[in-house]
Amino acid sequence: MLTISRSLYDKIVAHARADHPDEACGVIAGPAGSDRPERFIAMMNAERSPTFYRFDSAEQFRVWREMDDNDEEPVVIYHSHTATEAYPSRTDISYASEPQAHYVLVSTREEDTTEFRSYRITDGVVTEEPVSVVE
């Protein structure tokens, strides 16, 4: 189960809406081993594409180094799908490489509702998990 604060949930949705129709992506860092998402980091989508996302490698280097220095890890890795459902695609699964992370997918295909779902992706196996939003 992913437990996430209302304010971080809202930040992910706002980022996805702002970048629509391009895919938005980012990370929420938290203390290593805590499973607690705390620090919101919106990342650039180096592809600037409605169907693909990729972290800019230089930005990723800086952010990962910073997490390492702070003894943090990526607790949530999120991105949006802008015309399809919030379910990991084949490409998402083939790239997924943080087994301890919650992979959050949001879909902005509907204008008035945002689908928000979370998954574990380990060795190519996708497991959906409940999302608990806390105030």
Add this chain to the structure above:
Amino acid sequence: MAIEVRIPTILRTYTDGAKQVEGSGSTLAELFTDLEQRHGGLRERLVDNGGGLRRFVNVYLNDEDVRFLSGLDTPVKDGDTVTVLPAVAGGAF
């Protein structure tokens, strides 16, 4: 002195859990071949069958992405730090 290599969580199964290992070589390709002798299986996760860098990983020499240098032919020397990170990417299909 040696070249320090920082290993991401997902590849630490090849380094007995170590976050950091050391190796030697005059290019990145040589360094990976050297690491393979002590950390069997690691090289295959970094280098594809065509001898290029796998698209699923980012490799940095100090703080430069080696794709913007000379890829696996990038020269390395003692005292350098090489960082491996999983590429974070995906898409709708």
